[in-house]
Each structure stands twice: as structure tokens, then as C-alpha cells.
Amino acid sequence: xxxDLRKIRYFMAxxxxxxxxxxxQELHIAQPVLSRQIRALESELGVQLFVRDRRRTELTPxxxxxxxxxxxxxxxxxxxxxxxxxxxxxxxxxxVGFMPGLIVTGAVRALTAAHPRLRVEVLRTSWADQVEVLxxxxxxxxxxxxxxxxxxxxxxxxxxxxxxxxxxxxxxxxSKEEVHLSDLAGETLLQPHKAVPEWQALTGDTAPRxxxxxxxxxxxxxxxxxxxxxxxxxxxxxxxxxxQRPDVVAVSIADLGPTRVALAWDATRRxxxxxxxxxxxxxHLSSPRPAG
Amino acid sequence: xxxDLRKIRYFMAxxxxxxxxxxxQELHIAQPVLSRQIRALESELGVQLFVRDRRRTELTPxxxxxxxxxxxxxxxxxxxxxxxxxxxxxxxxxxVGFMPGLIVTGAVRALTAAHPRLRVEVLRTSWADQVEVLxxxxxxxxxxxxxxxxxxxxxxxxxxxxxxxxxxxxxxxxSKEEVHLSDLAGETLLQPHKAVPEWQALTGDTAPRxxxxxxxxxxxxxxxxxxxxxxxxxxxxxxxxxxQRPDVVAVSIADLGPTRVALAWDATRRxxxxxxxxxxxxxHLSSPRPAG
DNA sequence: CGCTGTGATACCTTCAAGGCATCACAGATG
DNA sequence: CATCTGTGATGCCTTGAAGGTATCACAGCG
Numbered sequence: 315x316x317x318d319l320r321k322i323r324y325f326m327a328x329x330x331x332x333x334x335x336x337x338x339q340e341l342h343i344a345q346p347v348l349s350r351q352i353r354a355l356e357s358e359l360g361v362q363l364f365v366r367d368r369r370r371t372e373l374t375p376x377x378x379x380x381x382x383x384x385x386x387x388x389x390x391x392x393x394x395x396x397x398x399x400x401x402x403x404x405x406x407x408x409x410v411g412f413m414p415g416l417i418v419t420g421a422v423r424a425l426t427a428a429h430p431r432l433r434v435e436v437l438r439t440s441w442a443d444q445v446e447v448l449x450x451x452x453x454x455x456x457x458x459x460x461x462x463x464x465x466x467x468x469x470x471x472x473x474x475x476x477x478x479x480x481x482x483x484x485x486x487x488x489s490k491e492e493v494h495l496s497d498l499a500g501e502t503l504l505q506p507h508k509a510v511p512e513w514q515a516l517t518g519d520t521a522p523r524x525x526x527x528x529x530x531x532x533x534x535x536x537x538x539x540x541x542x543x544x545x546x547x548x549x550x551x552x553x554x555x556x557x558q559r560p561d562v563v564a565v566s567i568a569d570l571g572p573t574r575v576a577l578a579w580d581a582t583r584r585x586x587x588x589x590x591x592x593x594x595x596x597x598h599l600s601s602p603r604p605a606g
Numbered sequence: 607x608x609x610d611l612r613k614i615r616y617f618m619a620x621x622x623x624x625x626x627x628x629x630x631q632e633l634h635i636a637q638p639v640l641s642r643q644i645r646a647l648e649s650e651l652g653v654q655l656f657v658r659d660r661r662r663t664e665l666t667p668x669x670x671x672x673x674x675x676x677x678x679x680x681x682x683x684x685x686x687x688x689x690x691x692x693x694x695x696x697x698x699x700x701x702v703g704f705m706p707g708l709i710v711t712g713a714v715r716a717l718t719a720a721h722p723r724l725r726v727e728v729l730r731t732s733w734a735d736q737v738e739v740l741x742x743x744x745x746x747x748x749x750x751x752x753x754x755x756x757x758x759x760x761x762x763x764x765x766x767x768x769x770x771x772x773x774x775x776x777x778x779x780x781s782k783e784e785v786h787l788s789d790l791a792g793e794t795l796l797q798p799h800k801a802v803p804e805w806q807a808l809t810g811d812t813a814p815r816x817x818x819x820x821x822x823x824x825x826x827x828x829x830x831x832x833x834x835x836x837x838x839x840x841x842x843x844x845x846x847x848x849x850q851r852p853d854v855v856a857v858s859i860a861d862l863g864p865t866r867v868a869l870a871w872d873a874t875r876r877x878x879x880x881x882x883x884x885x886x887x888x889x890h891l892s893s894p895r896p897a898g
Numbered sequence: 899c900g901c902t903g904t905g906a907t908a909c910c911t912t913c914a915a916g917g918c919a920t921c922a923c924a925g926a927t928g
Numbered sequence: 929c930a931t932c933t934g935t936g937a938t939g940c941c942t943t944g945a946a947g948g949t950a951t952c953a954c955a956g957c958g
Contacts, residue, residue: 379693
């Protein structure tokens with residue numbers, strides 16, 4: 315009757331690996347078990363999900379459909395467990411995700427003031443997991459930098475802010491008032507290229523939608539690398555200002571549009587606290603705050 | 607490891623009934639089984655979900671949290687099964703939900719023209735299930751009349767259109783060019799009152815958020831009832847025009863704002879076909895079409 | 899005091915999920 | 929050509945979860 319989440323998880327593992335043996339290893343079960351479970355899932359759905367042709371394993375169209383939609387369901391189940399766990403630990407908890415450089419205390423304090431018995435927590439996120447924390451239930455709302463994959467989310471834009479390039483102090487461009495994107499053509503970008511979509515136009519990357527660049531680092535690490543001369547990073551002005559240090563310099567970029575900061579939450583939820591916090595955030599974060 | 611959807615479904619039944627025996631009956635299982643399954647779920651989550659105090663059964667805060675968020679997960683699982691089933695039946699199928707009175711053929715034909723091998727189906731919905739068909743996977747996109755519960759959906763407004771009141775031909779107001787809401791104060795509204803939010807202000811209903819009125823009927827039935835003099839209905843102009851018949855008259859309402867028609871789809875999905883159809887719908891349905 | 903409604907326990911049966919050993923087969927390798 | 933290797937499928941066994949029935953324990957009511 316019910317779809318079995320375990321089998322779905324098994325399916326996802328096989329679909330990722332396209333190999334029963336390796337998938338079984340990853341799942342810490344024996345390979346024959348996996349074979350049988352997938353067959354059971356197929357017969358339960360009345361659909362063949364994989365084409366096994368002795369040498370390679372591939373997804374059928376139905377398998378593709380399942381693969382495309384199963385992720386959110388698994389994440390949703392995990393989120394359920396997390397939210398229940400948090401609801402059980404004593405009083406209500408409301409968790410706000412934020413990225414370094416954003417000053418969110420105004421909105422958080424306002425919410426705390428309005429609900430003295432509510433415990434409001436903050437959770438630091440990175441560019442990579444700013445969306446995941448919402449879908450897996452670690453946070454109730456999260457401040458995100460657009461663009462993000464909006465699947466499953468509600469997103470309301472709060473404000474825009476300019477982006478700057480961070481250079482080592484001795485860099486040839488470090489003393490300029492302002493630079494152009496083209497000035498940076500020869501530089502190494504120390505962050506995922508999708509975080510700066512315009513970079514692709516500059517370097518002529520041909521749609522490297524997966525992993526178009528180095529793995530994500532924390533901002534402090536990025537700045538450390540910049541200081542040591544191994545490359546540059548492009549950051550929102552307030553983030554760059556937040557981490558001021560003598561060995562790097564932030565220079566504004568003339569022909570790069572602003573980033574937008576938004577508040578996001580799980581589209582399937584609608585709690586009074588979330589809408590209340592959204593309203594407070596709109597008031598307290600309608601413009602970038604000067605960095606402290 | 608995995609959350610068990612069967613147990614969640616059991617939990618929802620108990621939470622709805624607040625009575626183990628009746629919930630068990632509804633689930634077609636024996637009551638002791640249900641007792642044990644709920645206990646198992648509680649120990650799996652490490653949280654008490656119900657307070658059983660011999661005489662009544664109530665939700666704990668953790669139970670409330672689970673109850674609030676579990677629905678979408680169950681619906682999502684059901685949607686998974688449906689979508690896979692549809693993907694399996696031969697070629698790709700794209701299903702468009704619509705409400706009677708909306709002319710959607712333009713957008714549908716455009717999509718078919720762009721994808722000759724795609725089978726585009728239409729699914730007639732009612733006000734009550736216009737959202738459900740999306741969340742449970744019966745349709746890929748659906749035309750909806752706002753306002754709707756937007757949880758879990760992406761919604762883009764297409765156009766606005768005025769609303770009219772449909773009266774029996776012999777009605778005292780039937781010959782007027784235009785009526786005011788207050789003129790209708792004594793009438794019986796033959797549709798869920800939430801479908802006409804302004805009605806509540808008129809009659810002074812005190813927040814009847816559940817079932818504020820009669821059960822939903824198909825438009826033809828409503829008109830039949832109007833013709834027989836048992837009440838009136840308020841409809842979008844194009845819907846009223848679609849079902850023209852001699853024994854009822856549509857009169858516009860001066861002080862009632864327009865309804866908005868929007869295209870909606872599951873927020874967790876993002877398929878090329880959906881965005882393509884959204885674009886086509888914006889072109890082909892940017893204004894109300896005259897009824898045929 | 900006994901009747902009723904309600905959830906929990908005890909005990910049994912069935913079946914799904916796990917493990918291990920082994921098979922069947924395609925392709926590479928000597 | 930014979931053999932080895934990688935890969936998924938089968939057969940058989942064990943365990944545990946989920947189902948059922950019978951029954952208990954207890955609160956409230958007449």
C-alpha cells in the first residue's frame with residue numbers, strides 16, 4: 315500500500331552508481347539483497363526501473379522520472395524527523411539560517427521580543443548548504459544569496475547589494491577605485507564558478523553546470539588564499555567588509571550587477587512564525603547593513 | 607534508519623480521530639496493532655506523540671509538529687508513485703488541470719506543436735481539488751483560481767477577470783445592468799463561502815474557516831439549482847458565459863474585485879516542460895477569452 | 899456493583915528483509 | 929579456445945516486524 319522509503323533510498327543509490335555491487339557496499343547491505351529489493355520495488359510499481367543488460371545498468375524512462383522526483387520526498391521525510399526532534403526538546407525553537415557577513419540580529423531580536431518564550435537559534439550556513447538546511451529541517455527559515463535552486467522553497471527578496479573583488483594588497487589593481495570584469499580575465503577565481511555566473515561569460519566556460527570550479531571554502535579560508543596570492547574572490551560588499559584585514563583589498567566592480575539577498579523557507583510549510591519572521595526581516599534587512 | 611511511511615499514515619489517522627479504536631477501524635487493522643505501531647513510532651523518534659490519559663487521547667507538542675508537516679510528505683510519496691506510473695505508460699505524458707470555463711486549448715496546442723511526440727492530456731478539476739491534483743501527481747500543472755493554499759506550490763498569476771452573480775431569470779435583480787453586494791444580502795449562496803471571501807463580510811460570518819457553506823457542486827448543478835430558485839452563485843465572468851442557458855441571468859457586481867487565474871505546479875519539481883508550458887500559458891491566456 | 903468504552907499486553911502466525919553461497923553470463927585476456 | 933573477471937540473479941536459511949485474536953486494566957456512569 316505505502317511506498318517504502320527504504321526501497322526508494324536503495325533505488326537512488328543504484329541510480330547514482332549504476333552498479334548494484336557498489337551501491338550495495340555504500341548502503342552496507344549485501345548485493346543480492348539489493349537486487350531483490352529493486353525487483354520488489356519494480357513489481358510493486360508495476361514498472362521496470364533499470365535496464366540490466368549483463369554488462370551495464372541503465373535507467374528506463376520510468377526510472378528517470380522516479381530519480382527526478384524522489385530526492386525531495388526523502389529529504390522531506392528526513393526533515394520530518396528533525397522537526398519533530400526539535401519540537402520535542404522542551405520549548406519551541408525557531409532556527410534561522412544565515413551566511414557570514416549578514417547581520418541578522420535585528421530581525422532575530424524583534425522575533426524574540428514578540429515571543430519571549432520562544433527560543434530563536436541561528437545556524438551558520440555556507441553557499442553550498444543554504445538551501446539544504448531548509449529542506450532537511452535543520453532550519454525554519456534561511457537568509458540566502460540569489461540565485462539559488464528554488465525547488466521546494468518560497469523565496470522573497472529582501473535587498474540588493476553590490477559585489478566587490480577581493481585582491482591581495484600588492485595586486486596591480488589593488489589601488490584602483492573601481493575595476494571592470496575584463497580586467498580580471500587572467501585571474502584565478504577561488505570559488506565555485508556558479509557563484510559568479512558572469513564569470514562563465516568572461517572565461518567562455520561551456521556550461522559547466524556541475525562543479526564549475528574549486529570546492530567551496532569558508533570565507534576566512536578564501537581570504538587567506540587571496541592574501542597568499544593564489545587567486546581572487548568576488549564577494550558581496552558587506553561580506554568583504556565584515557572580514558576586513560590588512561593584507562587584502564576590496565575593489566568594486568563597475569560592470570557587475572548586484573547580488574540579491576532573500577529570505578527562504580520550505581514551500582510545504584506555513585507557520586505563523588515563519589510569516590511573522592518574514593515580515594520582520596523585510597523591515598530589519600531591507601537594505602544592507604554596514605559591516606561591524 | 608528510514609522513517610516508515612506506514613507508521614506516519616497510522617499516526618495521522620490517530621491524530622485525526624484522537625481515538626485508537628476508530629482510527630484502527632478506518633485503517634482496516636486491529637486496534638492493538640495500532641497501539642503497538644504508534645508506540646514503536648514514538649520510540650523510534652524518541653518522542654511521545656500522544657498523551658493517553660485513559661479517557662481521552664491528545665497530541666503532545668511534538669505530535670502537533672509531526673501532524674503539521676507529515677501531510678505533504680505522504681502526498682509526495684503518493685505523487686511519486688503516480689508520476690512513475692504515468693512515465694511508464696509508453697510515451698511521455700503531460701497533464702494539465704483546468705477548471706470549467708477556462709479555455710486552455712491555445713496553450714495546450716502550442717505545447718503539442720512544439721513536442722509532437724508528447725501526449726498532452728487535460729484533467730478537469732473543481733475548486734476543491736485544483737491544488738490536490740498537483741500535490742498527488744495527477745497533473746503536472748494546473749490552472750487555478752486564486753486565492754489558493756500555496757503550500758508546496760509555485761504559482762504565477764496569468765490574468766484577472768470580473769465576477770458576476772448568476773440569478774434565476776425572473777429574479778428581482780435579473781434585469782439590472784449591475785448590482786451591489788449589499789443587494790444580495792438576503793440570498794442563499796450555493797457554494798462554499800470561502801470561494802467568495804467577501805461574502806463573509808456581508809453576512810458577518812465569524813471565521814468559519816472549515817466548511818463555511820454547502821458542499822461543492824459542479825457548475826452545471828449549481829446553475830440548475832439557481833434556475834430552480836434555491837439560491838444564487840457568484841462566478842467568474844467567463845465561466846458564467848461558458849454555460850449560457852435561458853433560465854438564468856448573469857449580472858455583474860459593482861463592488862466585487864476581480865478573481866485572478868494563475869498557473870500552478872509542484873514547487874519541488876522543475877522540468878523543462880513545466881517552464882515551457884508556463885511561458886506558453888502566459889502568452890495564450892494573458893487575458894480572459896470570450897466564451898464559446 | 900456491574901456495564902461500557904478505551905488503550906495496553908500476551909501470544910501466535912506470516913512474510914519481508916537480511917545474510918551467505920552459488921550460479922549464469924558477457925567480455926577481456928592469455 | 930580456455931580461462932578469468934566483473935556483474936547481476938537465485939536458492940536457502942534466520943530474524944524481526946506487522947498482522948491477528950483473546951484478554952486485561954482502568955475510568956466513568958447508571
